[in-house]
Amino acid sequence: MQATxxxxxxxxxxxxxxxxxxxxxxxxxxxxxxPCAIKYxxxxxxxxxxxxxxxSDDTYEASFRGRQLFGCKIALPSSYxxxxxxxxxxxxxxxxxxxxxxxxxxxxxxYRELLSVSSFGALTVWEHDRVPPADDDEFxxxxxxxxxxxxxxxxxxxxxxx
Amino acid sequence: xxxxxxxxxxxEDVSDEEVMAVDHAPSKRMKHSHETAADSTIxxxxxxxxxxxxxxxxxxxxxxxxxxxxxxxxxxxxxxxxPVLGPMVYATCFCKESYYAQLSTLGFADSKQLxxxxxxxxxxxxxxxxxxxxxxWSIRCISPQDISQCMLRxxxxxxxxxxxxxxxxxxxxxxxxxxxxxxxxxxxxxxxxSYQKKLEGLFPGIQITVAKKADSLYPIVSAASICAKVTRDxxxxxxxxxxxxxxxxxxxxxxxxxxxxxxxIRWLKxxxxxxxxxxxxxxxxxxxxxxxxxxxxVAVVWADDEDAPNNASLVxxxxxxxxxxxxxxxxxxxxxPRSKFFGHRRPINISVSL
Numbered sequence: 001m002q003a004t005x006x007x008x009x010x011x012x013x014x015x016x017x018x019x020x021x022x023x024x025x026x027x028x029x030x031x032x033x034x035p036c037a038i039k040y041x042x043x044x045x046x047x048x049x050x051x052x053x054x055x056s057d058d059t060y061e062a063s064f065r066g067r068q069l070f071g072c073k074i075a076l077p078s079s080y081x082x083x084x085x086x087x088x089x090x091x092x093x094x095x096x097x098x099x100x101x102x103x104x105x106x107x108x109x110x111y112r113e114l115l116s117v118s119s120f121g122a123l124t125v126w127e128h129d130r131v132p133p134a135d136d137d138e139f140x141x142x143x144x145x146x147x148x149x150x151x152x153x154x155x156x157x158x159x160x161x162x
Numbered sequence: 163x164x165x166x167x168x169x170x171x172x173x174e175d176v177s178d179e180e181v182m183a184v185d186h187a188p189s190k191r192m193k194h195s196h197e198t199a200a201d202s203t204i205x206x207x208x209x210x211x212x213x214x215x216x217x218x219x220x221x222x223x224x225x226x227x228x229x230x231x232x233x234x235x236x237x238x239x240x241x242x243x244x245p246v247l248g249p250m251v252y253a254t255c256f257c258k259e260s261y262y263a264q265l266s267t268l269g270f271a272d273s274k275q276l277x278x279x280x281x282x283x284x285x286x287x288x289x290x291x292x293x294x295x296x297x298x299w300s301i302r303c304i305s306p307q308d309i310s311q312c313m314l315r316x317x318x319x320x321x322x323x324x325x326x327x328x329x330x331x332x333x334x335x336x337x338x339x340x341x342x343x344x345x346x347x348x349x350x351x352x353x354x355x356s357y358q359k360k361l362e363g364l365f366p367g368i369q370i371t372v373a374k375k376a377d378s379l380y381p382i383v384s385a386a387s388i389c390a391k392v393t394r395d396x397x398x399x400x401x402x403x404x405x406x407x408x409x410x411x412x413x414x415x416x417x418x419x420x421x422x423x424x425x426x427i428r429w430l431k432x433x434x435x436x437x438x439x440x441x442x443x444x445x446x447x448x449x450x451x452x453x454x455x456x457x458x459x460v461a462v463v464w465a466d467d468e469d470a471p472n473n474a475s476l477v478x479x480x481x482x483x484x485x486x487x488x489x490x491x492x493x494x495x496x497x498x499p500r501s502k503f504f505g506h507r508r509p510i511n512i513s514v515s516l
Contacts, residue, residue: 040437040460048407049438065439065455065462066310066446128464129316 017085017114028084031123032071033139034064052124059131060124071126072133077146082123083116204286205396212396215404216249216305217442221331223300224289226339232258233344236336237382238329241390243321243351245419246426246448248398250304252328253390255288255382256341257297262382265297270384274377278395285392288385299389300335302328303397306445307404313447316466322352330364337365345369347383349376405441412441421450436460 032050052060052071060071076082089112125132125139133140205212210222236256243250257265268287269280276284287293304324312319329348337343346365350357350372358372373379377387398419403409412433417425430451433440436459444451455462 035465037463038437038460039463044437045435048405049435049441051404063307063311063442066307066444066451067314067464068311128466 015112015114017083017116018088019083019116026118028118028120029122031082031084031120033123033125035069035126035128036064062126064126067128069126069128070131071124072131073122074125074133074140074143075122076120077143080146082120084118084120085114085116087112088115089113202396202400204289205393208289210393210396212400213402215402215442216303216397217307217404219249219302219304219308221300221302221335223335223339224298225294226298226341227258227295229340231342232260234336234341235259235262235345235382236333236341236343236347237376237380237384237386238332238346238348239377239383239387239390240325240328240349241387242394242419243325244421246421246430246445246450247416247419247443248306248401249394250306250309250324251390251394252302252304252325252332253299253386253393254301254332254336255297255299255385255389256336256343257382257385259344261296265293265385266381268293268381270381270388276388281388281392284385284388288389297385298341299386300332301389301393302332303393304328305442307442310442310444310446313445326357326360330361333361333365343368346371347376347380348372349383349387350374401443403441403443408441421448430454431458434458 030046032046032052050062050064052062055061055070058073060073062069062071125137127134127137202212208222208224211220234256235258236254238252238254240250240252242248269284288297288299309321309324312324313321333343333346343365346361346368348357348361348371351374354372354374358370361370361372362368371380376383378384398416401414403412413429415425416429417423417427419426421427427450430440430444431454434454439446439455439459440451446452446455
């Protein structure tokens with residue numbers, strides 16, 4: 001089977017994201033961010049094959065395709081909520097065009113309709129061969145950015161700028 | 163009887179693998195039994211973890227002869243190095259020099275010429291009380307998961323290193339338990355001379371002989387070979403899946419487990435999971451598996467893959483899809499490297515109308 005490479009579903013300014021869903025969002029606590037790119041979207045037998053073992057308070061150990069992974073549970077910054085989003089755009093002509101983000105004269109899709117299907121407040125971040133959080137892990141850094149940005153843009157009228 | 167303290171190292175000396183040091187008082191020594199190794203109770207009586215899922219490697223020592231200053235001869239051999247599945251087991255068998263001649267008459271020959279029944283019978287003989295008075299054995303059972311993980315590390319730890327380290331650890335463990343080793347015979351697949359020099363450096367005072375096909379030359383190595391093979395077969399024939407849901411659903415007709423065996427290849431192709439590949443019984447580091455995964459499973463790219471696109475492409479894979487506008491290109495001006503916060507898993511600012 002030839003695995004086709006699909007870009008991840010990332011939102012752009014042209015997408016419409018529906019966060020309310022049809023009702024209350026189900027919170028999930030089993031999100032895992034793996035240190036690899038799996039070029040596949042679809043169902044996977046995680047509960048059969050992915051068996052994290054708790055090592056200490058927030059550290060886990062698991063194996064994926066023979067590689068040893070260490071994971072730690074990361075909570076999102078307190079004022080943030082995570083959402084799992086799927087593409088519900090109906091006008092796509094082919095499967096691939098659903099991911100076509102370039103505005104093209106041939107495509108009838110000007111924007112995608114995305115739907116939030118569940119929310120999460122924490123996820124487990126996994127590293128290959130080293131225990132997270134690693135200093136140079138960019139995902140965790142990007143979460144830290146939220147706090148840094150808040151500090152940068154905070155009101156500092158009480159301080160002298162220099 | 164050896165004191166318990168000298169048999170067990172302090173917990174902090176024990177690596178993260180399970181170490182099972184069986185310390186039997188004389189009254190608890192296993193009675194002479196006609197059971198063959200094919201019967202699982204022989205392993206349960208010994209205390210081998212045959213009924214648990216084998217995810218982590220472990221070391222096991224048989225009950226030992228009474229403490230003495232007797233000189234010992236020790237043989238090392240392995241089982242399961244070549245197959246694509248199951249554990250690789252390193253084993254030692256050791257006996258008093260004064261007993262070696264007698265041990266040699268018990269029927270140990272080139273273990274590869276023995277069939278399974280003969281091996282099982284000889285393994286049972288090794289457990290007999292009269293044999294056990296002057297001998298013992300040990301194994302280092304390296305789980306297939308550990309083999310995969312070691313060989314797929316970011317700093318690779320290859321199979322030879324695994325093999326050498328298991329051997330060295332077993333010899334050290336025997337010495338730590340008060341076995342006065344004078345001669346050691348080791349079977350090798352790699353070059354004997356350099357390996358022998360390495361071991362002589364580590365164990366001065368012991369006469370080390372490293373030879374190819376040592377199991378056909380030295381009965382003590384043949385005995386070790388039997389311990390290794392019987393243990394590996396015991397685990398493999400009763401394999402307990404850590405992936406519990408597979409226990410009754412996955413065929414256990416693996417063939418010989420060797421990459422050249424068409425039955426094994428067929429099992430590998432039929433049992434493939436598109437995302438996860440295989441359960442932990444399989445050694446993912448074997449090129450056989452890597453090839454099947456490449457051809458038939460979904461692609462998975464790791465940062466350190468030789469086949470991975472170069473860094474720029476990897477960044478592009480995760481990055482926000484580039485709009486064709488110049489503004490976007492401008493913000494990625496490579497002349498000014500971006501802060502680490504904006505690496506490939508960077509936050510993207512999108513405005514949301516509520």
